Amino acid sequence: MASQEPPHCMKIQDLINDFRGLLATPSSLAIKLDSEDLVQDESFNFCLVAKLHADIIPSIKGLVAVLRRAWTFIAPFEIREAKHGIFLLSFKSNDDLLAIWDASPWCYNGTLIILERFRSCTPVERYMFNSAPLWVQFHELPPDMLTPNIASKLASKVGEVIPTASNLMIRASFARVRILIDLRLPLKKTLTIQMFNGKDLEVRLAYERLPQFCLFCGLIGHDMEHCKTRNSMLDRIPTDISKIDRTALEEFLQPRYQASLSAASWTSGSVEAPATPSSPRVVRGNFGKSHQGISSRLEGPKILLTEI
Template sequence: MDKKDNLEELMGDLDISNDKDEELVFDDEIDEVNNKFELCLVGKFLTEKNLNVRAMKSEMVDLWRPARGGNIKMLIMGLFLFQFYYKDDMQWMMNNDPWSFDNAILVTNTIPAGVDPTKVHLNEVELWIQIFDLPSEFISESIGKQLGNLFGSFVMYDQNNNTSIWREYMRIKIKVDVRMPLKRRKKICSKYRKECIVSCKYENLADFCFLCGMLTHTERFCKKKFDGEIDGLVRGWGNWLRAPSRRGRRKGGVSG
């Protein structure tokens, strides 16, 4: 028997059926996940227009003025990575949203460890809203939380808005699902069956569709209009949803 026959015989005795089940287990001292995106946000602008990326970068840097600098990089068309070098800079930017460029609102999210930034969900944006026509006895933080979850998802109640004797509206911060139309008014009822209809206005609201109430496009590009789903082009939304400017506001964000 020559060497070749000997080798084939030895190979025939090997069992490789369990190879695919073998695992490599790292030692405990080795970090399995290192989140290099810890000081990064991924985001997109809700618009059907082509963005002037250079102008956007310049304006965002001018608005945010990060103490230790930052970087903005396009990941894929329309999707951006916002990198900070100081945690407080990133936190300040997140606390003072919403931000916008060319009247297009910016939706951002953090990037969990081990997740591809291009796969992060960008479905919610935080907005301050003002609730009107609310009976004075209903103006409280507990009621605000319930109303916040009615108009979106409650985030924060502005206690400072209650300092004056006359309170024209309640002010709360909510998360808005950008896949849904903006909510305009709701009927509420107390345990004593006292009913009223409250309306809301959105602070620092960028472009949105007056036909379907979506933040993702304007009336000109409304798919429902093209598909004939809206009869007579009835505009159920309008500029009246925008709250008047508040003193002390910065361009692109809110004073809080």
């Protein structure tokens, strides 16, 4: 009878299989739950999941106090932290929930509060928190192009247009649309319209009550001082370069956005918590009635994005 080969002569995969056989196999049985096993808590009936969109999370305790002072136009509500920077907002009714949802975006001391609808049996880690509604203004449009049709075309190149009549308004000199913005992408500064007559027209964008954003990379959620992209570029600058080269690099790393990208809300009387000059506050962009304008008779223009 042939003797078995010693372990060092075995193939590596055979050795691994041999090792695997020495390990205890964990049970893979699934646990079946019924709806009765869930938490029977009415606070989940009208609930939003919220996250502070910032690398440095401010005090949740301070946020709770300010929200309670700011949201006095609805019934008392509950706030509880689910995870660091993520919390649950429980309301007394669906009307109260919609009042907060429809009035977003909300900001706390310059930090955007991202809201998502509560989903049963979903861990908070699975919420994406990668978009938020913002009121966007489109400026420098000719008077005969201030129409809902053209405003919708422009808005669709910025983000997802929120499909309700009250989310699109035509004013005397600009259009404003409430748009779901992808927070993973830099803010757009301009759009270029290619007209049917062959001419190009540049449209300037402004964002109402824009939360904290980076003047270098254009992302919402941090300032230029804490921009990881810019700081990584700074770290890569050699120390032994000429003054001319260093000046050129420093020029490239200057702000690429203007603070004027943030516009005041069109309507007056925004909701703000009573605050002293040194205390944090909650503010929101305002909303109003839709404009029942006449659709444009112009052919739909082709819209291209300019480079930022």
